[in-house]
Amino acid sequence: MNKNNKETVKIIPLGGLEQIGMNITAIEYEDSIIVIDCGLAFPEDDMLGIDLVIPDVTYLKENADKVRGLVVTHGHEDHIGAIPYIEKELNMPIYATKLTMGLIENKLKEHNLMNNTRRKVVKYGQNINLGAFRVEFIRTNHSIADSAALAIYTPAGLIVHTGDFKIDYTPVFGGTIDLQRFAELGKKGVLALMADSTNAEKEGFTQSEKTVGRTFDNLFNDNKDHRIIIATFASNVDRVQQIINSAYKYGRKAVIEGRSMVNIITTASELGYINIPDNTLIDISEMKNYPDEKVVLITTGSQGENMAALSRIAASIHNKVAIKPGDVVIFSSHPIPGNEKAVFKVINELEAKGAHVIFEDTHVSGHACREELKLIYALTRPKYAIPVHGEYRHLKRHAELAVEMGIPKENVKIMTTGDVLEIGEEKFDVVGKVPAQGVFVDGLGVGDVGNIVLRDRQLLSQNGLIIIVVTLDRYSNQLVAGPDIVSRGFVYVRESETLMEDCRITCQEALDRCLSRGVTDWGKIKSVIKDDMGEFLWKRTKRSPMILPIITEV
Amino acid sequence: MNKNNKETVKIIPLGGLEQIGMNITAIEYEDSIIVIDCGLAFPEDDMLGIDLVIPDVTYLKENADKVRGLVVTHGHEDHIGAIPYIEKELNMPIYATKLTMGLIENKLKEHNLMNNTRRKVVKYGQNINLGAFRVEFIRTNHSIADSAALAIYTPAGLIVHTGDFKIDYTPVFGGTIDLQRFAELGKKGVLALMADSTNAEKEGFTQSEKTVGRTFDNLFNDNKDHRIIIATFASNVDRVQQIINSAYKYGRKAVIEGRSMVNIITTASELGYINIPDNTLIDISEMKNYPDEKVVLITTGSQGENMAALSRIAASIHNKVAIKPGDVVIFSSHPIPGNEKAVFKVINELEAKGAHVIFEDTHVSGHACREELKLIYALTRPKYAIPVHGEYRHLKRHAELAVEMGIPKENVKIMTTGDVLEIGEEKFDVVGKVPAQGVFVDGLGVGDVGNIVLRDRQLLSQNGLIIIVVTLDRYSNQLVAGPDIVSRGFVYVRESETLMEDCRITCQEALDRCLSRGVTDWGKIKSVIKDDMGEFLWKRTKRSPMILPIITEV
Incomplete structure (x- = not known):
């Protein structure tokens, strides 16, 4: 490495840290940005009704003119699943190995994006020039064929990104991970290693497929x-x-x-x-x-x-x-x-x-265990270690391993999604933050469901809802019809007739109180009904359904 | 065992099979029923909003005059948690060891049931006469102190129920499980062994606490x-x-x-x-x-x-x-x-x-592994084996173990909750079925939430709901106000104004069609609105929120 190199580049993970899935990382230098992978995440248990989560690429959209291309390490959903959604917004040229590209094309076809998307199949050992960057694809092993690590030549130095990988000396298809090339790169000088943390808690070696x-x-x-x-x-x-x-x-x-x-x-x-x-x-x-x-x-x-x-x-x-x-x-x-x-x-x-x-001894992992990670560190001898792909506990165990492998503690960084890491021979600091919350996909909607909608779904799922319909006279503000009570997901109405009747009475009383005092503000009336009903229901049932008063005027 | 004994008793699990939790089993002979344990289950993921699940004791209520008492093996929630709920209906005398009773009493106090509930603390080795049955409490080891197995002397022979157990030669509190007593009972003759299946998949011995x-x-x-x-x-x-x-x-x-x-x-x-x-x-x-x-x-x-x-x-x-x-x-x-x-x-x-x-090597199980189960079979040498406490896969592995231990295949029975097993020297058959679905507890409500309510909660949780309020004139059946659309848990309304306006138009058209054709049946009008809205929303969003038309008349 050129020790006098004062250049720096920025590494910006837009997903994939603190969680499994939704892997996407941007690398930026002046007017060039490359994007590594573009995966989806499956919804967490509390994301009710959500189908998928895709990365927030606001930062890339704001810098769309800089984006030179998307390089993809392998064909798993958590690395390619968001491509059709993001391509609609960014239309980046895509670079990937043959099988990976085949799987990406299946998705592009489904979304009618084949004609508009530039694609280039890359072979192991091949180099791609993308603005200020050159990217070389290196053979690895994983639980899907044609997986690649990336050697990213940047003005600040060489960044090696392993993608998801393991070391399989007897793979079923293709050759063993190109350990010689990792060694060669290591000899020349590696600025940073971004390696797979998934199995960083596991001792030893992952078994061969x-x-x-x-x-x-x-x-x-x-x-x-x-x-x-x-x-x-x-x-x-x-x-x-x-x-x-x-x-x-x-x-x-x-x-x-x-x-x-x-x-x-x-x-x-x-x-x-x-x-x-x-x-x-x-x-x-x-x-x-x-x-x-x-x-x-x-x-x-x-x-x-x-x-x-x-x-x-x-x-x-x-x-x-x-x-x-x-x-x-x-x-x-x-x-x-x-x-x-x-x-x-x-x-x-x-x-x-x-x-x-039968469910024992019938599977092997596709990810490197600790001894494999150590080997990659020993071959590449990076100046900096940036653990990727894993929950926090995995990243932390990986960071500990990097320190065991002789990398100074201050040269190991556990990043958070959205961090902007500036990195160079003399610089290794988080210097900013970009938007990087996931975006929810629900049916055809992308981003139209957010936390308020999810909070409502959560509330509805726990105790159902009670709707109160009241019709008021437009001029006299007097009750014309109602209150009518409708409930869903609350109780068996037939077996709870008294309860529902008491609800109606509670509601009627709240309404009478408002109207007799001449309250005309619908917001105020609704809030009185809500409060009284909420209190009544909690006392009577120890439950808190959503209470939804609806007022119409005639 | 008396080989000429033609008597039979009935074993009726009202919970605890095919699932972890909600353990309760009735044993019946003529005018005597005893109940073993009375636990709760925690709700499954699809039981939205449910706090607890307790056993359905319809069968016991129908035979309340026969019920002689509740004998409890140990103080875990899945064995005592439903006691206050069931005692309100059955008021059985309760028999348990000291710590178990202490934990039961905490629950009875919470539910103001202390004065009305007969309770007797039982020591290991002590016998309790309950109608046609005699029950002896035997010391075991488990992850809670004072756990007991039960030797149940019945007119048809001796049934041994292990409760939850392990074999701990060096327990922290109290003595080792009373293996000698198990051996003695085995020598005398055991008709049936009902033993804990939780760890029946695990080879070897569970480690000592x-x-x-x-x-x-x-x-x-x-x-x-x-x-x-x-x-x-x-x-x-x-x-x-x-x-x-x-x-x-x-x-x-x-x-x-x-x-x-x-x-x-x-x-x-x-x-x-x-x-x-x-x-x-x-x-x-x-x-x-x-x-x-x-x-x-x-x-x-x-x-x-x-x-x-x-x-x-x-x-x-x-x-x-x-x-x-x-x-x-x-x-x-x-x-x-x-x-x-x-x-x-x-x-x-x-x-x-x-x-x-730190989360490794810091825990041992409270349940017997395969070698411990084998020891209990070797000591008791039962004629019949009835695996209890576990999911189906555990029960099955336990059944296989019983066969390995020399019990004829036809003498091993995997029961289903609600089965009525008739058992005696010459009889070992399921002869009937009693109600035994769990009952949902939600807040103060016991049994007022069932599958229809849960289905609504499920639907609401996935896509939220859309409410359509329409006001019609009582006499002319013409539209007076609305349709007004309210949604919750569906989309961000502010960012979906066109969608919501198109909803209103769809609804208005459906309504106009009905009214212009003179349709007056509200059910019919609602169903047309629902169908049209459902189709529109699916086309537009690929989502199916609950659609709730509400018609009022003035």
Whole structure:
């Protein structure tokens, strides 16, 4: 590294820190900005009714003329899922490896964005010039093929971004992560390493994907007389490859079920990322033509997702597959935190229908554990460490590891989404903050649901609502009709007739009090009704439904 | 066992199977019914706004004259929590060991039921005659002191119910589970064993509670310069005892925080179940008088519960404790499935404020693993096995274990809540079904919220609602006022003015169509408005809010 280099660049994560998902980071130098990844997050439990969360790219929109392109590390939803939404606003050229681009194009097609979006497929080792930056794609291993780390050559020095990665010496598809190139870059001098923190709490090495293939072989061998159903992540093409290999070896036909898995495997197959022997894959409608012990069903739903194929099968609402006693169901996955209960629910349902469920030692992670992270630090020897991809606890354990690896404490930074980090040979400071709250997608609406709407949904979900309709005379301000009381999500009205009648009386009294005192301000009348009703209901039921007085005049 | 015995009894679980919680089982013989435990369940995620779920005791109410008493195995909420609700309806005499009764009495006091409820404290080894039954309480180990198994002598033979249990050879309080008595009963002949399935998936032996004490000692020794905060289950008196032991040994004052823990420790202390050295326990308000390294705070919130003390501390909304960098926070617990995300959220918040969080090897389970279950089967050698306490997957693994232990497959039964099992030397069949759905408690309401109300809450939570108010003339049936549109939990109205205006127009058109055709049936008018609005909103937003037309007449 050039020790006299006084240049600095800015690193601005617009998502992806303190949470899993919604990965997006901007790097800026003078009139050039590049964007790394553009993922979505799935809603938290308290984001009621929200479908997706996408990044807030206000900062990029304000600097749209500077944005030179979007470079994408791999094809998972938390790295590409927001692309169609953001492209509508920014229309950046996209750079990605072949499979990653294939999966991005599926999304662009769905949103009718293919014609307007410039795209360039990049090979490992290839360099892309984007304004002041040059970006090199480096081979890595992960739970999806064609994953890349990025070497970003900036005026301030070289920034290495690992993307999501692991070190797999015996990958199912393609080669081992390009450790030699990491070493070469390290020799030349790396200013900063931004590495995957997901497994930074886990000691040791992540197992090779191939170990799962051996487990499948054993399970196929042990269960020769039974139908086998295997649930895994839709995007794990290598996992599906290995199931198909075992199926072929043990003379079974393979069926793929679940829309997202069918889509991804179709793309992977078209692009040459999966190798399916002739006559091995059959359509689900042909399954009935084969005996149970000659079939394996590969399906989505390994996280207990409500509407996924396996959940529908378990709940007996799948229109083509019904569990029979003796079926062997393998979960080739770990529950992502928060999904445990849903997964166990599906397991209970499957077992109650007579299936034998196997969910241990049938999955390996796609993320580097501590020893792998140490190796990458040892090869790249960065001046600065910026842990990325993970909740705070992961980032912190990663930061501790960086210090163990000899990086001075003051050269390790746990950033917060929205931070503007200025970085150079002599500078490593957060110098600003940009908007970076997620934006809610609900149906077709992007950003039209916010915290006030969510607070209302929360309140409605807990205690329902009571509507009071009152009609007043426009001139005399006297009661013409009502108060009528309507409730939803509060109580069984039929079994609570006295309660509802007492509500009406409480309301009538509040109204009479207002009108007899000549109150004409509707806001005031509504607030008196609300207060009296709220107090009455809390006393009587210890509940606080939303109370909504509506006044009309005639 | 008397092989010529043709008598049978009925075992009727009214809760506790296929789920964790709400344990209650009736045993019936002619004019005698006894009830074992009376617990509550915490609501599932889809039971919006529900506080608790209690058992449906319709069957017991219909046979109230037969009910001889309630025998309780231990003082956890899932075994005693529904007692005050059910006692209001059944007023059964209650039999329990001393600490269990103390915790029950706390509940009865809260519900003003002390004077009307007959209670008898029972010692281990003591027998209680209840109609046709005799019940003996046997010492066990569990994560709460004074836990008991029950030997239930019935006209059909001896039924052994373990309650929740583990085998602890070195318990913190009291003796080891009375294995000799289990052996003696086994020698005499056990008709059926109803044993705890919670850990039936886990190989090996559960560790002794004392191992956690040694871990605490090590952690106190390692962190002499820091304040220590330990979160654990409010009811685990032995765990609190061990923290206090370590505090005393290392010269720290202990503070207990969290209402439920304060209540339980107070009761345990009064009854002699915890031994607190003088001047060791201080009030939270005194904490500020001691240096950080001389204090340990013992708190609730180990499951990430929203309003528990630790969660409030982590979120900086606790009024007496604020996290400082250097604080050591120990989770002496495992997340119960479903709570992982909430626990990790609290951990992230604590770490972001500079605390060091420790959550591994700081807890042991209170439930028997497979080797312990095998020992109980080897000692009791029952004719029949009826796995209890667990989700289906636990019950099934337990059933497999019973078969491994030599019980014929047809003598092992996985029951469903509500099943009526007739059992005797020559009979082991489900012969009927009684009502046994849980009853929802919401605020003061018991049973006034059911599936329709929950479905409304669900709908409201996802997309909010739109209210349409229309005022018609009583005589001419013509529109006098409206349609007025009010929405909650749907969109930001200010930013969606065109949408709301288009809603009004859609509604107006629907209404005009009805009125011009002379439709006077309000039901019909409402349904046309609902249909048109629903279609319009789906097209425009891909959302389905609840649509609520309200018609008034003047």
